[in-house]
Ligand SMILES: *[C@@H]1O[C@H](CO)[C@@H](O)[C@H](O)[C@H]1NC(C)=O
Ligand SMILES: *[C@@H]1O[C@H](CO)[C@@H](O)[C@H](O)[C@H]1NC(C)=O
């Protein structure tokens with residue numbers, strides 16, 4: 252019986268392990284597969300290592316610039332060098348937003364843009380601290396026929412004392428011009444301001460100065476945003492349809508020829524390009540011979556189904572160069588085929604669109620089928636993955652679009668410390684990489700694996716003491732914990748973060764042996780203090796511990812060993828889960844033992860010290876204050892932040908049987924039943940502030956008996972654990 256159980260355990264562990272192993276060695280095994288031989292990862296490792304090699308690829312064209320007699324720079328000659336005041340940006344990159352003029356309230360879309368900036372870490376309310384300025388006058392829609400069009404813009408702007416002819420201003424715009432020519436100017440002199448504008452043409456785009464935006468819908472989510480639709484990578488990746496498009500056509504006027512010609516290619520089999528003439532009120536007056544037939548064909552296809560079942564999707568220009576199709580197609584993981592001659596693609600300064608999109612020529616429409624057929628299966632898969640990466644990192648919410656815009660300017664301002672294109676075009680993207688932390692990429696956890704670099708071989712134990720008193724005896728849990736840590740092969744030093752209201756013991760009373768022990772007393776005694784970066788922490792790994800956890804030395808070493816294989820994740824013992832509760836119409840937090848988990852509590856977990864920086868300096872506003880007012884949920888927040896960046900779950904290690912739970916949370920069940928309720932409240936608060944729940948569920952549990960061992964040879968490596976477990 253006993254033996255049977257053992258084998259069962261062995262088998263299930265094998266299953267878990269192989270799951271973890273294959274997930275992890277995804278690309279490695281792909282390379283061994285003949286089909287995947289051409290498939291490289293998102294970014295070449297060499298790209299990441301040698302920033303400077305690819306830096307010159309940046310499209311900062313150093314054109315000669317001229318200044319006319321009055322010292323005014325002509326619009327088209329504006330560059331960062333002559334139209335931007337770098338001296339305002341010597342400190343942090345901060346953004347000032349003008350107070351709202353109640354006579355001209357912004358549209359709801361522009362209000363979102365302003366709110367996003369005001370709630371962000373970029374915001375400053377002191378204009379003298381600002382590097383760039385954003386108007387509160389709504390410039391998003393400059394179509395004179397639009398209800399959001401603001402009249403007399405120029406006098407209004409010139410009345411602003413900080414305007415300074417637009418210097419260091421960013422002007423956001425989605426629509427300009429109107430029927431019939433849809434001119435690209437905004438109808439007022441923008442002076443030296445940087446235009447962040449949709450549908451901008453290469454002709455009018457001032458390279459290295461303006462920023463091309465994607466056109467986004469009024470309903471585009473403000474924060475969070477839905478993930479890309481691609482949830483598995485089948486190979487070969489061809490879908491039911493080769494090429495698809497469903498949309499309006501205009502019958503006459505600018506931009507109409509392209510869409511009007513699509514029917515030539517429509518064959519109902521693998522190419523489905525359907526258009527409708529129905530739009531506006533007067534479509535019947537202008538309808539042509541094909542309209543009735545086209546409209547009927549159009550109604551046969553569901554847009555969503557078409558998008559999801561097509562390998563390539565056409566993105567033809569609308570009246571203006573950009574179209575909503577672009578973002579829709581990217582999210583669906585359908586490779587965009589662009590038909591908009593002269594369009595400067597969104598964020599072209601930093602995004603390498605050749606990795607995820609194809610250009611077709613509006614004048615050579617009939618060549619499109621041959622062109623897409625010539626793309627081989629591995630290229631398709633690679634491009635599809637890249638669409639998802641770009642969508643998730645820069646486009647899925649207005650917040651990401653606005654932050655990306657600001658980060659492009661911030662990178663220009665930093666000049667020599669700008670992020671490389673490899674960072675922008677690979678996971679987890681530039682918004683996740685804060686150069687204030689380091690400009691050396693191996694200092695970031697998510698690049699280590701692809702660079703083939705191991706994290707530093709030791710860890711710093713950070714013990715949080717919230718309840719302890721001065722009296723430290725041999726039976727105090729803290730005393731025992733420190734003893735166990737001190738015996739660890741990998742520990743570098745022990746830091747005790749003392750937030751208890753009682754006075755801390757002196758360092759020499761704590762039994763660190765030969766391991767240095769430091770007691771740190773944060774002045775604010777905040778429960779977030781345990782996750783704060785500290786100059787004493789010099790290792791990549793932080794082993795975060797509650798004062799009363801009972802981990803053996805083997806368990807500590809095992810956790811750290813596993814973490815070295817997954818340095819971007821939270822790796823630890825006590826796991827928790829969340830789920831949607833219909834009855835409460837909200838998210839619910841649970842410590843019940845379930846198959847899957849989505850959080851690993853930081854009372855006994857290893858994480859990379861970059862996450863301390865993220866927690867302390869990059870938490871979206873409101874999250875940290877929730878932790879400090881509730882004096883709870885810091886561990887939930889840490890899980891949110893890490894999952895939001897890496898889009899992967901934490902890793903749970905298996906526990907000894909007789910200890911149900913290592914975490915101090917167990918204690919709360921007795922002392923404070925409201926604790927769990929509070930945690931569900933936190934979960935919901937975080938979710939609403941972020942706009943979504945980034946947590947991912949996982950079933951993986953790694954067991955010390957089998958982790959990366961040749962089972963028959965080395966079963967006895969973690970002896971202590973086996974003894975206790977059986
Ligand atoms: C098309 O997409 C829908 C929705 O994603 C899916 O249910 C359906 O199975 C797909 N059809 C084909 C033929 O792939
Ligand atoms: C696919 O196309 C790319 C680019 O044209 C080429 O480098 C690669 O060798 C091709 N792969 C296969 C398997 O044919």
Ligand SMILES: *[C@@H]1O[C@H](CO)[C@@H](O)[C@H](O)[C@H]1NC(C)=O
Pocket residue numbers: 343372373685686687688868869
């Ligand atoms: C980057 O980190 C610094 C502190 O090191 C912080 O002040 C800044 O707000 C962070 N940037 C972002 C965009 O979060």
